[in-house]
Amino acid sequence: MKRHLISAGDLTRQDALLILDTADELARVSDRSIKKLPTLRGRTVVNLFFEDSTRTRISFEAAAKRLSADVINFSAKGSSVSKGESLKDTALTLQAMGADAVVIRHSASGAPHRLATWVDGSVVNAGDGTHEHPTQALLDAFTMRRRLGALDGRRITIVGDVLHSRVARSNVLLLNTLGAQVTLVAPPTLLPVTVDSWPCEVSYDLDAVLPKSDVIMMLRVQTERMNASYFPSAREYSRRYGLDRDRLAKMADDAIVMHPGPMNRGVEIAAEVADSARSTIVEQVANGVTIRMAVLYLLLGGETQ
Amino acid sequence: MTDFIVRNARILGGEPADIAISGGLIAEVGRGLTAGGASEFDADGLVALPGLVDLHTHLREPGREDAETVASGTRAAALGGFTAVHAMANTSPVADTAGVVEQVWRLGQEAGHCEVRPVGAVTAGLNGERLAELGAMADSAAGVRVFSDDGKCVSDAVVMRRALEYVKAFDGVIAQHAQEPRLTEGAQMNEGAVSGRLGLVGWPAVAEEAIIARDCLLAAHVGSRLHICHVSTAGSVEILRWAKSKGWNITAEVTPHHLLLTDDLVEDSPVGSYNPIYKVNPPLRTREDVEALRAALADGTIDCVATDHAPHPVEDKETEWGAAAMGMIGLETALAVVHEAMVETGLLDWAGVADRMSYRPARIGRVRGQGLPPTAGSPANLTFYDPSVRDEVDPGGFASKSRNTPYEGRTLPGRVVATFLRGRPTVLEGKLA
CATH class of the missing domain: 2.30.40.10 (Urease, subunit C, domain 1)
Incomplete structure (x- = not known):
């Protein structure tokens, strides 16, 4: 594996399977009453969050703590960053503190790439702008594999705002690496104009794709996109691209419904679909901790030192 | 003697x-x-070449003397083989009055490394709304003939029409930074396969081409001289070729970096991914665009090379991509890049380089005593x-x-x-x- 996890495209098939298999083993720890392992004792993991994301930060924090790492949470608000400190100076500070891994969430695409040029520790991308969110893709793949078995040949449909979605970018790359067939469904305005160069299929018709899918992954659609004319109204979006009860009924019997959260109930996903037995949304959150444990464990080489 | x-x-x-x-x-x-x-x-x-003439240089003075001064920029120009540069108007204060252009012109005279021809802003404060005092700048000691809001597009069609018409009175030319503003809000790099993968907001070729097409038609309608700054796309070349075939008085420039570099450097380069050293406006485009630009410079559809030398201090580039300033310096490497992109490829000989980097830019800028063949009497x-x-x-x-x-x-x-x-x-x- 590479030293950093910045893009899902950095992972070979072998790397990805190693992470998923390691997570399977670590999941057993999560089922014990005492959840802590000593493997990263004495190592320092910094959560560097320039964007508010309590869910992702808590998930990484829990993962690091279960491996006995020291965790430092560095949030941009109220810190020197809000006083105009540059990303580089923040990086040099973390470097001086001896961070073994830096988990970064940033609103600018590519910020983790820049960070990786300034620090010696491993950089883990926890979401950068509209670029990637590789641990989300890993936890999604982990969740699918637990429900459906191996992903080779499985048909995964990702629905929604692909253009602005880091989750979609990472999922397309990782699922392709794992041998799944990905179809993107979105209004044309919410797809990159060059999406035909991506390793996936594209459709504008959710109803046509639904019955053939093993997984439907719904993306959050931000209603402010409406004001920028990406689509006419939340209602129209919901009618054409939302997953409601009628559409759920068209899915194959063992197909599952996923969502990276946070959801807009009633816009891209109906409440009864989100809460149905087909939905893996709560499992995804639990699996997030497990997969992040596996990533930190493998990047920091927990068993040695 | x-x-x-x-x-x-x-x-x-x-x-x-x-x-x-x-x-x-x-x-x-x-x-x-x-x-x-x-x-x-x-x-x-x-x-031996005639002294090079740059139609597009950012000397940053007054206002950003931390990035460049007239003295340091003209030293760079001389080392790059230039004997005249046009200093762009987007300084602070903006070069939109006779006072500012005379100041820049005088600083150039005092430095003495090359001739400095100030460019006047088209609109007051580069705000795109009201014409700057174009006639006063033309009549000043600086003798301005090139007017540009470079950095910003004169996007209002009526303002552009009036500017084109107005400068006819003193043989001026409007140098347009062709960028449709609404199509490029928040734009970070060329819109294409790379921007799609990298999750960076795209700067589509059409945003340049639509303005060039409109302005060619406007210039033809009012019978004025129009110059297009830093042409960057194959589509723009097609439009210019068509407009020139009509006999309209239109000229265009291309930067050295658009003749050599492509947008895939943003994704993968010896200096890493997302390195803002490659962030520039208009953005680096694709290999097909580079080939079209080279062919257009060779056949004269694009008249000249202009550096768009755009100095920025280190801290404005050592950042995440989105926060970084746009621009590259180019005076000291321009001739070498043209040598590699045009001469080594057999597209231009040295007489051709003299034409594209000296004769034609001097003619477009109405620079007297520059851009003349190296013969007795010049x-x-x-x-x-x-x-x-x-x-x-x-x-x-x-x-x-x-x-x-x-x-x-x-x-x-x-x-x-x-x-x-x-x-x-x-x-x-x-x-x-």
């Missing part, structure tokens, strides 16, 4: 000849000229270039105050050995004279 004898220079790449310089003029060109006590300069193996504005060497680019040796070159560590051909400004050497042996 001869001041200088240049020995064995290959004028425009031709057979070796001597050049006698006297009183700021080329006195004589021939073989075996007698020195008569004049200083001698051995130009054996060097190509002002002795000359550049001597050694095409035989090839070196790694070392920005540590640049005269520019800024270091934001995309060529660091890259090997480029050639070296400017000497530059003469009106008979006086500004550069000798590759160093400031």
Whole structure:
């Protein structure tokens, strides 16, 4: 594996399977009453969050703590960053503190790439702008594999705002690496104009794709996109691209419904679909901790030192 | 009384000849000229070109003297073989009055490294709404003939029409930064496969091409001169070719970096991914665009090379991509890049380089005494270039105050050995004279 996890495209098939298999083993720890392992004792993991994301930060924090790492949470608000400190100076500070891994969430695409040029520790991308969110893709793949078995040949449909979605970018790359067939469904305005160069299929018709899918992954659609004319109204979006009860009924019997959260109930996903037995949304959150444990464990080489 | 004898220079790449310089003029060109006590300069193996003229330079003074000054920028220009540069108007304060353009012009005179021709803003404060005092700038000591809101597009069609019409009175030209603003809100790089993968907001080619098409039609309608800055797409070339075929008075420039570099460097380069050293406006485009731009410069559809030298301090580039400033420095590498992109590829010979980097830009900018063939009687504005060497680019040796070159560590051909400004050497042996 590479030293950093910045893009899902950095992972070979072998790397990805190693992470998923390691997570399977670590999941057993999560089922014990005492959840802590000593493997990263004495190592320092910094959560560097320039964007508010309590869910992702808590998930990484829990993962690091279960491996006995020291965790430092560095949030941009109220810190020197809000006083105009540059990303580089923040990086040099973390470097001086001896961070073994830096988990970064940033609103600018590519910020983790820049960070990786300034620090010696491993950089883990926890979401950068509209670029990637590789641990989300890993936890999604982990969740699918637990429900459906191996992903080779499985048909995964990702629905929604692909253009602005880091989750979609990472999922397309990782699922392709794992041998799944990905179809993107979105209004044309919410797809990159060059999406035909991506390793996936594209459709504008959710109803046509639904019955053939093993997984439907719904993306959050931000209603402010409406004001920028990406689509006419939340209602129209919901009618054409939302997953409601009628559409759920068209899915194959063992197909599952996923969502990276946070959801807009009633816009891209109906409440009864989100809460149905087909939905893996709560499992995804639990699996997030497990997969992040596996990533930190493998990047920091927990068993040695 | 001869001041200088240049020995064995290959004028425009031709057979070796001597050049006698006297009183700021080329006195004589021939073989075996007698020195008569004049200083001698051995130009054996060097190509002699007319002094280069840049239509598009950001000297940053007044306002951003931390990035560049007229003095440092013109030193960089001289080292790059330039004898005249056009200083863009997006300074602080904006060069939208006779006072500011005269200040910049005077600073250029005092520095003395090359001629500084200030560009006047088209609209007051570059706000795109109200015409700046174009006539006052034209009539000032700076004698402005090129007007541009460069950095911003004159996007309002009526304002553009009026500007084109108004400058006819004093033989001015509007140099348009063609960028439809609504189509490029928040734009970070060329819109294409790379921007889609990298999750960066795209700057679509159509945003440039739509403005060029509109402005060609406007210029034709009112019978004015129009110049298009930094053309970057294959589609723009097609539109320009069509507009020129109508006989309209339209000219265009291309930057060295758009002749060599492509947008995939943003994703993967020797200096990493998302390195803002490659962030520039208009953005680096695709290989197909580069090929079209080279062909257009070769066939004259694009008239000239202009550097768009855009200095920025280190802290404005050592950031995440989205926060970084747009622009690259280019004065000290322009001729080498043109050599690699156009001469080594066989698209232009040295006479062609002289035309695209000196004659034509001087004509477009109405620069008197510049851009003339190196023959007896012409002002002795000359550049001597050694095409035989090839070196790694070392920005540590640049005269520019800024270091934001995309060529660091890259090997480029050639070296400017000497530059003469009106008979006086500004550069000798590759160093400031």
